[in-house]
Amino acid sequence: MPDTAIRLADVTVRFAEKQLAFDCTIPAGAAVAVAGPSGAGKSTLFNVIAGFEKPASGSVTLLGEDVAGRDPAERPVSIVFQDNNLFAHLSIADNVGLGIDPGLKLDSAARQRVFAALARVGLGGYERRLPGSLSGGERQRVALARALVRRRPILLLDEPFAALDPAMRAEMAGLLLELRTETKSTMLFITHQPEDIRRLAERVIFLEAGAIVVDAPARDFLSRRDPPAVAKFLGHSAL
Structure with missing residues (x-):
């Protein structure tokens, strides 16, 4: 398997009122939290990877192969929706x-x-x-x-814990950790809770206003005080 699971290079997605831009590289086997305010572009990022959204420009490479033109069913991706x-x-x-x-x-x-x-x-x-x-x-x-x-070697989870109580969140997180260890899959999950990052993530991608503003190891991310949107997400006082 290639060392890189996901590569988004200069990807843009245009809507009537705004443009989103994504550029990142995710290693194979990584556990990545995707966070940010509502409307920041988290679900759009997932839709680009899964093939439900076609970029206006840029390239999407999965497991070393450019997947332009491939339908969702033809991509090495499974997605678990919030609902x-x-x-x-x-x-x-x-x-x-x-x-x-x-x-x-x-x-x-x-x-x-x-x-x-x-x-x-x-x-x-x-x-x-x-x-x-x-x-x-x-x-x-x-x-x-x-x-x-x-x-499929890439698993996307769109707010998998949103409807769960705290005890069930912890149980589900434990199950995901076990399954990832067994399958060696690359896992990305959208979350609004820092605790989910502490439990599951090795790395965090934080979006704001349609762009990736932080891409960092989870430990470093959890100690950040900037930018202000990250400080707010973590419950810290911005400098």
Whole structure:
């Protein structure tokens, strides 16, 4: 596997009212927190990597390959959305199985992969249940199991802890740490909580007004007092 998982070079995304600019390099196997005020461009950054947003300029390279023109399904990326993106009428097993085949044409080996993924996230025996019968934390685990069965080396998590209480946040963070150790995947997660950075991140990318203003090791980031947006995020007094 290449040493670099993600490279965004002079990437710009234009909307009617503003332009966003991204330039960064993320090593393979890194755990990176993506933080910043609402509207700073965090979800757009994820959409560019995943292929849901086409840049106006610049290049996106994943695992050493330029992915211009590649659809999301063709990229080495799995994404877990904040709202879980589960289908209410499908069983838990079928929701996970969509990660293998959107048509749910699964052979016995694929079904075993689904059951194994659910067991790995602590939901063994839940296969026939519907999403509506689960708690918010359990639905997040289903979404994570679906990402696991896809077996993609880059995992993007869009505010994975937003709907969870503090105890469940800590439990989910522990699970993510274990899974990353096992899979050696590159993990990026959007967060609004410094505690998530302390638990999970080796590095932090902080966005403000559509641009990356800080890209630093997590330990250094957590001790910063500038720029003011970072100080506010961390609960520090800006100098």
